[in-house]
Amino acid sequence: MQLSFEEDALILIAGTGQLPERVKHKVTGIDDPKLLQRLEKGLLTFLHIISPDFDAILYLAKVAKKNFVPFHVLGKVDRNNPDKVINFKVRKKLRRQGVKNVYLTDDLKEWNALSFRLKRMRTRMCNEHGPFDFIGDIHGCYEELNALLDKLGYVTTDAIKNSTLQKKYFHPDKRKLVFLGDMVDRGPASDKVMELILELNDQNIAYAVLGNHDEKFLRYLKGNPVRVNSGLERTIRQFERKSEAFKNNVIRFLKVLPSHYVLDDGRIIAVHAGIREDMQGKDKREIKDYCVFGEPGETKKDDGLPVRQDWGRDYNGKAKVVYGHTPVKEPFWINNSIDIDSGCVFGGKLTALRYPEMELISVNAFDTYSSGVDFVDFRKEWNLKD
Numbered sequence: 001m002q003l004s005f006e007e008d009a010l011i012l013i014a015g016t017g018q019l020p021e022r023v024k025h026k027v028t029g030i031d032d033p034k035l036l037q038r039l040e041k042g043l044l045t046f047l048h049i050i051s052p053d054f055d056a057i058l059y060l061a062k063v064a065k066k067n068f069v070p071f072h073v074l075g076k077v078d079r080n081n082p083d084k085v086i087n088f089k090v091r092k093k094l095r096r097q098g099v100k101n102v103y104l105t106d107d108l109k110e111w112n113a114l115s116f117r118l119k120r121m122r123t124r125m126c127n128e129h130g131p132f133d134f135i136g137d138i139h140g141c142y143e144e145l146n147a148l149l150d151k152l153g154y155v156t157t158d159a160i161k162n163s164t165l166q167k168k169y170f171h172p173d174k175r176k177l178v179f180l181g182d183m184v185d186r187g188p189a190s191d192k193v194m195e196l197i198l199e200l201n202d203q204n205i206a207y208a209v210l211g212n213h214d215e216k217f218l219r220y221l222k223g224n225p226v227r228v229n230s231g232l233e234r235t236i237r238q239f240e241r242k243s244e245a246f247k248n249n250v251i252r253f254l255k256v257l258p259s260h261y262v263l264d265d266g267r268i269i270a271v272h273a274g275i276r277e278d279m280q281g282k283d284k285r286e287i288k289d290y291c292v293f294g295e296p297g298e299t300k301k302d303d304g305l306p307v308r309q310d311w312g313r314d315y316n317g318k319a320k321v322v323y324g325h326t327p328v329k330e331p332f333w334i335n336n337s338i339d340i341d342s343g344c345v346f347g348g349k350l351t352a353l354r355y356p357e358m359e360l361i362s363v364n365a366f367d368t369y370s371s372g373v374d375f376v377d378f379r380k381e382w383n384l385k386d
């Protein structure tokens, strides 16, 4: 039998089976200092305790949760010794404590034949070294996107694909695009933007992370109930002229977009709304919500707008973080993080961060397509000196 685990999982192995000998990434016990270090970094961790007590399991569930990593329990149980904490009856109880999977067997043969497979995490792309061009919130600004790609040096040639003539995109310096989410809504041509991004992704020169608008549009496309506002009504209208086949491609594309990417050996992170250091590279639901929507528990101000999240001001991670989501007049650097959503759809500009050059390239908006959202001045909000 083959079990599969996330690359950042904590796996408690209980019982006297021989399994741990074949397993790397072991820690020796609950008080091994390597345990917490590994969980913090999101490294695969095996812990073998022959007969763990319930407190130990509770403790592990707690630290796994705190570090946003999934926790699994594997056990070789002994039917003749039902007093052990790990037995067939505690499966449900363990799940209630936050254990993701409980695998128990009393069959030694089966136990000895267990093998593991690691599920690749979409957030981890350390081996992608770029160079990259990160592009902030496009919001359907198709013309500006094309102008920016031009300015960044992307070129097209004609190619034959499925016996039709098609544009093939490339960059002479083999650069890659990373879109920071909020590709749709508010703007004039979200359908064309998605068409282009899907094509670029197909041709392996573009990645994207999920933004809150993309997430909501995906829910709409899948037929889930959503509130049609904040520019979604425009996207829906624009997509009316599109084929079902294309809409299905968009669903397939958006469905697998990760919350963020860890790139270039962990030197730079791409994300829509922001990410704390202890979340980077991990993949739990809470992290996805934080990356896509911003800090949880955002309260509304008197005017109904959310209170600005302060994550950037408090960020102290080693990795650079490039993000969007909050429109600013000028790209804004603080503590190794940069907001490059320069509000194109609100009449600002569409900005790219070139990496590793750390150069900013932008194209001014050709029009003001949407109003009602104010540019944020972090310096003023946080009383920063220039």
Ligand SMILES: [Mn+2]
Binding pocket: 182, 211, 212, 213, 272, 324, 325, 326
């Ligand atoms: Mn957003």
